[in-house]
Amino acid sequence: MRFRLTPSEPEQAEGPLTAREIELVRASAAVVEPLAADMTVYFYAILFARYPQVRPMFPPGMDAQRGRLLRALLRIVDLVDDPGGLVRFCGHLGRDHRKFGTLDAHFPAVGECLLASLARFAGPAWTEEIAAAWAKAYGVVSEVMIGAAREDAAVRPAVWPATVVHRVPRGNGIAEITLRPHLPYAYTAGQYVSVETPWWPGQWRYYSPANAPREDGTLTLHVRAVPGGTVSSALVDRAAVGDVVRLGAPMGDMVLDAAAHSDLLFVAGGTGLAPIRALVEDIALRGGRHQVDLFLGARTGAELYGVDDMLRMSQRHHWLKIRGAVSHEPIPGLRGSLPDVLAEFGPWDQHDVYLSGPARMVVSATETLTRRGTQPDRIHHDPFETPVLSLP
Known part of the structure; x- marks a missing residue:
């Protein structure tokens, strides 16, 4: 099965997976799960080899990214018999991936390399019937992600530049950092936001604003420098008033x-x-x-x-x-x-x-x-x- 990295109009919506297709997806996932870490390494290797134009979308260090892919795959397999949960999860993924610059045309490339990776690591257990089930499952996932991203793009930006306007060290490796987004940034108290610093492009970490929305539009983050944490250490030890970071869309239902x-x-x-x-x-x-x-x-x-x-x-x-x-x-x-x-x-x-x-x-x-x-x-x-x- 071969996909093309070209934009296209959305095809006919995929129907829900049948009981047999769900069984095949889960059984094959169980086969490759012991080798999942190696499979994600292989996946990104062939993705970047076949489609080098997508490499700049990812951070230089890929260890954390490989873990995210693995967790996403396991979550999708877990939700494959729960259409409502799968739609919610993939909708969140689609909206969140906008900040990486993901385009509709990237999904066929990812699908092609994902199925190739699954086939390689499933070995003799991989059949045409299993390949068809995974292709249908991926079609559902990509369709929901693309739709959610398009709807989100119609109402708000993918990222918000924000200037550091205040910084207060609180001891024990904690700093309070106040940001002023350059564009209106609507969020609800209790939600969390993703942050990218200029010193580590492509590295995003999640923090919760420590304030309800203010009239001046600023928001304050409580950040603890984590050993080995590139973003947290940069924010606590390096960020200064006047520096500009980027915010992803607010998320979360703890409201x-x-x-x-x-x-x-x-x-x-x-x-x-x-x-x-x-x-x-x-x-x-x-x-x-x-x-x-x-x-x-x-x-x-x-x-x-x-x-x-x-x-x-x-x-x-x-x-x-x-x-x-x-x-x-x-x-x-x-x-x-x-x-x-x-x-x-x-x-x-x-x-x-x-x-x-x-x-x-x-x-x-x-x-x-x-x-x-x-x-x-x-x-x-x-x-x-x-x-x-x-x-x-």
């Missing part, structure tokens, strides 16, 4: 409109405070129609940043109650991990819960809360790792 209850539980670990702070500001702007219990956690007291700011907010807003906890240092106050501390309070079964912080904390807190009666659909948090690839 107040998702809440069914008037009582809210907010839980923030580390720089996970950023979207929680934005949500608190949003509640204040809405007139304080929610009662909020906020738990802040860190390993040590020094890492428990932002507490003073949040305490000042609680003094202004009677509906906000704050508790802080540390897990690895004997200081006055609450001791233990955030999930352990949450178990001492409550009950939380009549609350909407918003969790933000390290993945391990979010997973553990979710388990603690569900065991104690909180309904899973009332627990909201950002996706892990590359958010667009791990949407719940």
Whole structure:
């Protein structure tokens, strides 16, 4: 099967996969999964060899990109029997890929190289019937991504240049960086944005604004420099007032409109405070129609940043109650991990819960809360790792 890298009008919409096609896709994915890391290396090698014009769209270092492709493929296979979930996921992918400069004409090239890679690593297990099933599945995925990107392009840019207008170091490798987009940038408190710096073109990382939308259009990010993190280290150690970065479109559903209850539980670990702070500001702007219990956690007291700011907010807003906890240092106050501390309070079964912080904390807190009666659909948090690839 050979695809051509040429623009074309969209063909007849692909129908949903049959039960037999779903079975074939999943069975063949299981065959190549043990070799998936090598397969992604091969995929990009033949993609760049056959279509060198796409290479500038990707960062110089490809390790993270290969991992993203693998997670996307596994997610698509997981959703192949869930048409609604597959459409939502691929729609997010299509909109997010606009910032890379992806064009309709790139999809046939990717499909050609993907099927060639699958065939090589499936070996004798690969058949014409399996190839046809994968071609149909990829047709559905690419059709949704292209449609979502076109609809998005009709209403907003792919990227927003933004100037650094303020920078405040907060210690422990954390900096607050305020940006002013050059074009109107509409987002909702609790969402996250992707950021690319001029020093690492093609490298995008996700951060949550720490403020509800402001009249002056600026947004503030809380960034922790991660060892080996190119974007985070550049923002914390190198960015200065006047530098220009680029923003991708805002994403995420961890917003107040998702809440069914008037009582809210907010839980923030580390720089996970950023979207929680934005949500608190949003509640204040809405007139304080929610009662909020906020738990802040860190390993040590020094890492428990932002507490003073949040305490000042609680003094202004009677509906906000704050508790802080540390897990690895004997200081006055609450001791233990955030999930352990949450178990001492409550009950939380009549609350909407918003969790933000390290993945391990979010997973553990979710388990603690569900065991104690909180309904899973009332627990909201950002996706892990590359958010667009791990949407719940």
